[in-house]
Amino acid sequence: MEINRTIALRHIRNWFGLLAFIATVMPNTAWASENKPIDSGATAWMLTSTALVLLMVPGLAMFYGGLVRTKNVIGTMMHSFAAMGIMSVLWIICGYAMCFGPNVFGGWLGWNTEYLFLKGIDQTILDAGVPEYVFAMFQGKFAIITPALIAGAFAERVTFKGYCIFIALWGLLVYNPLCHWVWAPDGFLFNMGAAGAIDFAGGTVVHISAGISGLVAALFIGARRGFPKTAMLPNNLVMTMMGAGLLWVGWFGFNAGSSIASGLSTAQALTATQAAAASGALAWMIIESWHQGKATALGFASGILAGLVAVTPAAGVVQPAGALLLGAFASGFCYLAINIKNRLGYDDSLDVFGIHGVGGIVGAILLSFFIRDGWMADAAKAAGGSWSVWQQLSVQAVAVLLAIGYAASVTFVLVFLIHKLFGFRNDTQSEMAGLDHSFHGERGYGMLNAG
Amino acid sequence: MKLITAIIREDMLDQVREALIQAEITRITVSRVSGHGRQVEERIHRGEKIVPDLIPKVRLEIAVNDSFVDITCNAILESAGKNGNGESYIGSGKIFVTPLEECIRIRTKERGSAAI
Numbered sequence: 001m002e003i004n005r006t007i008a009l010r011h012i013r014n015w016f017g018l019l020a021f022i023a024t025v026m027p028n029t030a031w032a033s034e035n036k037p038i039d040s041g042a043t044a045w046m047l048t049s050t051a052l053v054l055l056m057v058p059g060l061a062m063f064y065g066g067l068v069r070t071k072n073v074i075g076t077m078m079h080s081f082a083a084m085g086i087m088s089v090l091w092i093i094c095g096y097a098m099c100f101g102p103n104v105f106g107g108w109l110g111w112n113t114e115y116l117f118l119k120g121i122d123q124t125i126l127d128a129g130v131p132e133y134v135f136a137m138f139q140g141k142f143a144i145i146t147p148a149l150i151a152g153a154f155a156e157r158v159t160f161k162g163y164c165i166f167i168a169l170w171g172l173l174v175y176n177p178l179c180h181w182v183w184a185p186d187g188f189l190f191n192m193g194a195a196g197a198i199d200f201a202g203g204t205v206v207h208i209s210a211g212i213s214g215l216v217a218a219l220f221i222g223a224r225r226g227f228p229k230t231a232m233l234p235n236n237l238v239m240t241m242m243g244a245g246l247l248w249v250g251w252f253g254f255n256a257g258s259s260i261a262s263g264l265s266t267a268q269a270l271t272a273t274q275a276a277a278a279s280g281a282l283a284w285m286i287i288e289s290w291h292q293g294k295a296t297a298l299g300f301a302s303g304i305l306a307g308l309v310a311v312t313p314a315a316g317v318v319q320p321a322g323a324l325l326l327g328a329f330a331s332g333f334c335y336l337a338i339n340i341k342n343r344l345g346y347d348d349s350l351d352v353f354g355i356h357g358v359g360g361i362v363g364a365i366l367l368s369f370f371i372r373d374g375w376m377a378d379a380a381k382a383a384g385g386s387w388s389v390w391q392q393l394s395v396q397a398v399a400v401l402l403a404i405g406y407a408a409s410v411t412f413v414l415v416f417l418i419h420k421l422f423g424f425r426n427d428t429q430s431e432m433a434g435l436d437h438s439f440h441g442e443r444g445y446g447m448l449n450a451g
Numbered sequence: 452m453k454l455i456t457a458i459i460r461e462d463m464l465d466q467v468r469e470a471l472i473q474a475e476i477t478r479i480t481v482s483r484v485s486g487h488g489r490q491v492e493e494r495i496h497r498g499e500k501i502v503p504d505l506i507p508k509v510r511l512e513i514a515v516n517d518s519f520v521d522i523t524c525n526a527i528l529e530s531a532g533k534n535g536n537g538e539s540y541i542g543s544g545k546i547f548v549t550p551l552e553e554c555i556r557i558r559t560k561e562r563g564s565a566a567i
Contacts, residue, residue, distance in 0.1 A: 432534070443494070443507075
């Protein structure tokens with residue numbers, strides 16, 4: 001995130017320097033102190049952003065909830081809501097310490113005992129003039145939505161218990177390390193190349209990791225009963241559209257909030273976000289109209305998401321024209337990916353990989369070609385002379401491949417163990433009866449003639 | 452001609468449809484209904500168990516010529532009776548077979564067996 005970038009000590013490039021760095025700053029954090037004045041403008045916007053990112057979670061619940069069959073609507077929405085409970089509690093207990101503490105285990109994770117239960121940040125104001133509580137809560141929202149995104153890949157066919165255990169462990173073992181690598185001031189991806197791997201608001205941390213983990217989990221637990229022969233149609237596209245709208249609105253907090261400021265960088269991110277979402281939606285609509293003859297509402301919503309996902313890593317560095325192109329490219333690639341998926345016949349039910357995985361990869365890689373000149377000039381200065389698009393591209397590619405490799409392998413181990421120990425995939429009976437009845441004892445719509 | 456009306460569990464619909472299609476019975480009408488039989492289905496509401504008076508079911512209506520009555524009934528009987536674990540339990544529903552006086556295809560105005 002931008003603030004980290006401005007204050008991180010750029011000369012620390014090697015292990016020994018890092019050790020010295022940690023020794024000098026412990027137990028205080030590298031970039032916060034207790035006597036800074038509060039910047040009320042920045043704080044107000046960060047408070048708003050924190051709420052906006054949380055709004056994305058019920059938005060996601062509605063988006064996913066509308067897409068499944070009637071018997072699974074409550075179970076699917078509960079996947080998102082349960083994440084708000086589980087991930088928030090874990091974040092306060094130890095998540096923030098694992099993400100934003102100084103490197104331990106050779107940089108695999110961060111750790112700062114002071115951050116346990118957030119007790120060490122009670123009085124802290126960041127250099128950006130924002131109370132550290134606000135930053136911690138803002139970051140915590142990302143830890144909620146990321147595992148909630150994965151749920152779409154194995155929708156309609158997992159036990160609630162298995163799901164809860166999965167997201168708790170996934171948050172601790174996949175999200176927290178990735179978050180530390182990319183966003184902590186001493187994370188190794190944050191410091192890779194001239195000015196770090198660019199991941200403004202979570203292309204690798206959130207979308208690529210969720211997408212690839214969803215793919216691995218969906219492949220491991222197998223397709224839904226009757227897939228693909230039985231048509232499994234959305235129970236409520238109206239709700240899905242409202243969810244997509246809430247996601248778009250919430251994304252302004254997600255991206256523009258990731259500037260940890262209320263200023264120029266915020267405005268740049270906000271504009272890029274709007275540009276990419278709109279062009280993504282439009283591109284999907286045009287592609288689908290040309291390919292299928294009709295412009296579907298779900299297609300439009302998918303285009304919004306593809307554009308937003310692609311601009312997530314890029315929002316801090318691309319200008320509006322680049323954001324328009326990124327959104328359009330993302331929709332094209334995601335549309336293609338979903339078509340290929342349908343031919344391959346695996347059951348990524350709500351296309352988590354097709355949209356978040358592919359869109360995230362497209363955004364994180366292609367952004368290299370649209371970086372504003374000022375950023376490249378700074379990077380060249382930091383690199384001591386020159387820094388080319390291709391050098392940045394290789395940094396981006398390494399970050400993407402690491403995120404894919406790490407998230408895929410740990411997720412595979414997790415789903416394997418959880419399925420063996422607790423049962424992740426539900427049995428045929430509970431799958432036929434639906435998640436709502438089997439795991440929650442409720443029905444989504446009315447008690448009588450519900451559709 | 453007979454009208455076969457079957458009341459089945461909601462979650463058996465996919466299976467019953469598959470069985471009927473296998474038996475080449477493809478012209479059916481499906482509606483969501485609720486009713487009351489011997490089954491008791493508990494739900495949970497704010498920590499309390501609640502037993503609704505009426506339980507949602509699915510009703511199939513299939514008009515057939517006499518020679519297809521047994522085929523249709525057998526397809527439903529074999530597919531709608533057991534849950535995913537192969538057990539049979541209360542609430543699987545009923546099949547009613549009633550005589551059908553007339554059948555008219557609206558588009559062609561055909562009448563009788565030919566219209567079914």
